[in-house]
Amino acid sequence: GAVVSQHPSRVICKSGTSVKIECRSLDFQATTMFWYRQFPKQSLMLMATSNEGSKATYEQGVEKDKFLINHASLTLSTLTVTSAHPEDSSFYICSAGTGFGNTIYFGEGSWLTVV
Amino acid sequence: LAKTTQPISMDSYEGQEVNITCSHNNIATNDYITWYQQFPSQGPRFIIQGYKTKVTNEVASLFIPADRKSSTLSLPRVSLSDTAVYYCLVGDTGNTPLVFGKGTRLSVIA
Numbered sequence: 001g002a003v004v005s006q007h008p009s010r011v012i013c014k015s016g017t018s019v020k021i022e023c024r025s026l027d028f029q030a031t032t033m034f035w036y037r038q039f040p041k042q043s044l045m046l047m048a049t050s051n052e053g054s055k056a057t058y059e060q061g062v063e064k065d066k067f068l069i070n071h072a073s074l075t076l077s078t079l080t081v082t083s084a085h086p087e088d089s090s091f092y093i094c095s096a097g098t099g100f101g102n103t104i105y106f107g108e109g110s111w112l113t114v115v
Numbered sequence: 116l117a118k119t120t121q122p123i124s125m126d127s128y129e130g131q132e133v134n135i136t137c138s139h140n141n142i143a144t145n146d147y148i149t150w151y152q153q154f155p156s157q158g159p160r161f162i163i164q165g166y167k168t169k170v171t172n173e174v175a176s177l178f179i180p181a182d183r184k185s186s187t188l189s190l191p192r193v194s195l196s197d198t199a200v201y202y203c204l205v206g207d208t209g210n211t212p213l214v215f216g217k218g219t220r221l222s223v224i225a
Binding site for chain 1: 161214
């Protein structure tokens with residue numbers, strides 16, 4: 001199946017700093033990518049839809065100025081957590097549609113720990 | 116976006132067939148049904164997708180009745196490594212976000 005890759009898989013940052021997570025579609029072009037966060041023992045929560053060449057669409061309650069999303073190319077979307085706080089510590093997952101049929105594939109996820 | 120309802124958890128012994136049913140009463144005409152498997156600290160892994168009737172691949176079968184208001188994921192002869200959370204989702208295109216429900220936590224016992 002199609003491959004979606006995230007980097008880094010784990011990152012630790014200090015409170016107040018910013019951290020960037022990359023999401024790449026390795027063998028297909030993705031005009032749309034999606035970002036989720038997941039807390040332990042909970043389901044995935046959709047944060048935003050990332051559209052290539054345009055502004056991201058954020059879900060209600062997600063701060064767009066805190067979670068900056070850039071989708072500058074058809075194979076790369078980035079999520080930047082700005083001024084990180086310990087409560088931002090979570091598992092962040094991206095996904096992308098292949099454009100062939102209706103299948104969406106997910107990345108491996110990125111663990112963010114804010115200390 | 117159609118909501119889905121699944122059992123919260125299921126237990127099974129190794130070697131048994133496991134059937135997980137998902138309800139999606141408000142499924143739209145253009146919606147497909149997709150099942151994902153998630154292990155701890157990993158992203159969801161695609162298992163199978165269908166629109167109607169029956170779909171089978173090398174790991175699972177998906178049964179969808181004519182009214183499409185439910186679907187059943189069938190895992191033949193499960194092993195311990197099938198212990199995971201299974202999510203049923205519905206959506207209309209590869210460019211529409213999937214909204215996750217709580218999923219079904221499957222525990223396979225030796």
